Amino acid sequence: MPSKRLSVTVTRRLPDAVEARMRELFEVTLREDDTPMTSAELIAAMQSCDVLVPTVTDDINAKVLGQAGDRLKLIANYGAGVDHIDVQTARQRGVLVSNTPGVVTEDTADMTMALILSVTRRIPEGLALMQTGDWDGWAPTAMLGGRIAGRRLGILGMGRIGQAVARRAHAFGMQIHYNNRRRLRPEVEEDLGATWWESLDQMVARMDIISINCPHTPATFHLMNARRLKLMKPDAVIVNTARGEVIDENALTRMLRAGEIAGAGLDVYEHDTGVNPRLRELKNVVLLPHMGSATLEGRIEMGEKVLLNVKTFDDGHRPPDLVIPAML
CATH class of the missing domain: 3.40.50.720 (NAD(P)-binding Rossmann-like Domain)
Structure with missing residues (x-):
């Protein structure tokens, strides 16, 4: 039987x-x-x-x-x-x-790079311009974004996904920096061309782009809090394809609105679908519906x-x- x-x-x-x-x-x-x-x-x-x-x-x-x-x-x-x-x-x-x-390592790393490019090159703004029919032709000063080659990328969390992001960003000519609970082995650092920062504060203050790639744990809740977000350069950008709870979303929104941070690309949110409505109003923010692994x-x-x-x-x-x- x-x-x-x-x-x-x-x-x-x-x-x-x-x-x-x-x-x-x-x-x-x-x-x-x-x-x-x-x-x-x-x-x-x-x-x-x-x-x-x-x-x-x-x-x-x-x-x-x-x-x-x-x-x-x-x-x-x-x-x-x-x-x-x-x-x-x-x-x-x-x-x-x-x-x-x-x-989901490779898929999420792809989406991280997509967000970095979307924010720095103003891709959603360009799409919106075309969809409304308001585009009246090329101009030398129109829709100016920023070049990512040569920029410093600070990866917060250098596990599988963080390392996959580093490989992609390196191919784009970016300088790779990271903060992690444990330093990578020397041969892995060399392969990725990555520089380790023991101090997250010091790394955050010097980066052009911050990528959140760490899990949500009690230790990482609001790891990017108001104090740490204020360390970022005014022309810096932050992207998050990991967990929304790692960033203090209200503090981030306030700083984006005030021009204290240049832009953000978010695929995850602190309160899941309860996205801060003020984020939706900002042109320097790209919001995706948690589709990094989709x-x-x-x-x-x-x-x-x-x-x-x-x-x-x-x-x-x-x-x-x-x-x-x-x-x-």
Whole structure:
């Protein structure tokens, strides 16, 4: 008699190929619409499945986990970031947590460079001019932006994505600088042409462009606070494709409006969809809807990682992408 299949609940719509494979391997409950689950729905899902497959839009905090019951054994996150999951509480309750690291590295680095170019070369302003039909021809002083070759790029967080950004920026002729919890090995620094700054304050004060590429943790919340933002040069630009909570969004908005920072390119926001409305009014700001990792290839690869983690767990082994609190 065949053994009972693992019960898996997915909280959001995933690419068709991933959902089809889920159906083949597990007893899966898929999300029919593409809205985030409420806390009550998350609790009900965790009480009725062996494995939960959530995304960044699911707030799996201690209160929610406290009502999960005893059936849930694995949270196989669809995404690399796990700041929306209380990993410590999950482990204390005997629930493993896995993620999908490395999959979105190249896509997010591409979007970081796109934002750098968009802000410095005023691409959205040019698009808007064409769409309104107000363009009346080329002029020597029209739509002047800035050249990125030769500019100092300060990367905050030199993990996989930060290093991928460094490789791209180096090809554009930029000078690469970085601040990280740990200094890279000399051979990696040499390969990237990167200069390490032990002091984040000193780096921020000297850069032309700051790129946020670190995860959101208690230690990085508002790492770019009002005091540190004021260290930036008035002609400097900041881009963020990591987590919105790393920047004090209200302070950033005030400084952009006052002309104390030249521009910003943001793909993530401190309060998710609750974007500061004053940011939308600024011509020197490029806003994107959290699409840094939004490629079909990347989304399918994320799903394949989830499938591998769940299948490995189902076979009685440790998921290859297990997250432990000490990693955070």
